[in-house]
Amino acid sequence: xxxxxxxxxxxxxxxxxxxxxxxxxxxxxxxxxxxxxxxxxxxxxxxxxxxxxxxxxxxxxxxxxxxxxxxxxxxxxxxxxxxxxxxxxxxxxxxxxxxxxxxxxxxxxxxxxxx
Amino acid sequence: xxxxxxxxxxxxxxxxxxxxxxxxxxxxxxxxxxxxxxxxxxxxxxxxxxxxxxxxxxxxxxxxxxxxxxxxxxxxxxxxxxxxxxxxxxxxxxxxxxxxxxxxxxxxxxxxx
Numbered sequence: 001x002x003x004x005x006x007x008x009x010x011x012x013x014x015x016x017x018x019x020x021x022x023x024x025x026x027x028x029x030x031x032x033x034x035x036x037x038x039x040x041x042x043x044x045x046x047x048x049x050x051x052x053x054x055x056x057x058x059x060x061x062x063x064x065x066x067x068x069x070x071x072x073x074x075x076x077x078x079x080x081x082x083x084x085x086x087x088x089x090x091x092x093x094x095x096x097x098x099x100x101x102x103x104x105x106x107x108x109x110x111x112x113x114x115x
Numbered sequence: 116x117x118x119x120x121x122x123x124x125x126x127x128x129x130x131x132x133x134x135x136x137x138x139x140x141x142x143x144x145x146x147x148x149x150x151x152x153x154x155x156x157x158x159x160x161x162x163x164x165x166x167x168x169x170x171x172x173x174x175x176x177x178x179x180x181x182x183x184x185x186x187x188x189x190x191x192x193x194x195x196x197x198x199x200x201x202x203x204x205x206x207x208x209x210x211x212x213x214x215x216x217x218x219x220x221x222x223x224x225x226x227x228x
Contacts, residue, residue: 004158031214040124042205042220043159050214058215090158094214102147102166102209104216106158 003027004107006091012113019078021110023091030096032074033104034058034066037088049074050096081114088112117142119206121219129227134178134193136222138206141187148189149207149216150180159205165189176200201226 007022025032031050035043035058045058047066055066063085067075074093078085088111092104122137140148150162163174170182176199180191189206206219 033215035218040220043218045215048215092159096214102214102216103149103161103164106151106160108158109156 004091004093004105006089006107006110008110009108010111010113012115013078013081014115015082017078017081017114019081019112019114021076021078021089021091021112023074023076023093023107024072025074025091025093025105026072027093027095027105028071029093029105030071031094031104032068033092033094034064034074034076035090035092036060037090037109043090046076081112083114086112086114117146117208117210117217119208119217119219121204121206121222123222124220125223125225127225127227128196130198131195134191134196134200134224136191136204136206136224138189138191138219139187140189140206140208142208147209148180148182150174150178150189150191151205151207152202153205153221154202162191162204196224196226198226198228200224 004025034046048056049068065077090109091107094104118141120139148165151159152162153159163172165172165182173179178193203221203223207216
């Protein structure tokens with residue numbers, strides 16, 4: 001069965017801390033994604049990776065960076081957490097392909113609170 | 116740029132009555148379209164997808180959606196709501212290049228007994 005796991009379900013950090021969110025997929029997918037989800041705004045893409053060590057900015061990359069050293073793992077980094085980064089963070093993966101392969105598989109999410 | 120508009124932020128129905136969640140899309144090409152569902156404190160799960168085969172698409176749990184190109188719509192329906200259908204639903208379109216998805220803002224479905 002398809003699986004995307006995220007390192008934490010809930011996380012509380014202080015302003016200015018460096019925060020790492022980890023995501024692992026076991027489906028050998030080329031593409032991996034980080035989104036943040038806020039009420040009334042839906043999901044917004046932060047960063048996207050289509051291969052190891054490759055990354056592309058999404059719609060809201062400011063204040064975030066990413067790392068993909070292995071195909072199955074995609075990390076989101078908040079260099080200096082701020083209160084406006086309090087949100088639900090969702091990781092997803094998909095095959096590099098066409099048609100129904102555009103389907104993305106999601107992890108359970110990490111609810112991050114920055115105080 | 117591709118976009119989706121979910122016309123209702125909240126929809127309330129009684130158990131056993133039909134469900135209609137509305138979605139309009141904007142795309143400069145023939146897109147793929149999806150509906151995802153998110154139950155409380157859970158990740159997103161694919162409900163159904165349209166990828167230019169049949170225009171009426173059947174999904175899990177009795178949901179279906181019809182792709183109407185002339186109306187640029189992809190509304191989600193279910194004949195009879197169940198309490199377990201209470202969740203947030205997202206209409207999604209593929210972005211240019213087809214590797215990324217563009218999400219609507221979501222519709223929260225409330226089901227009362």
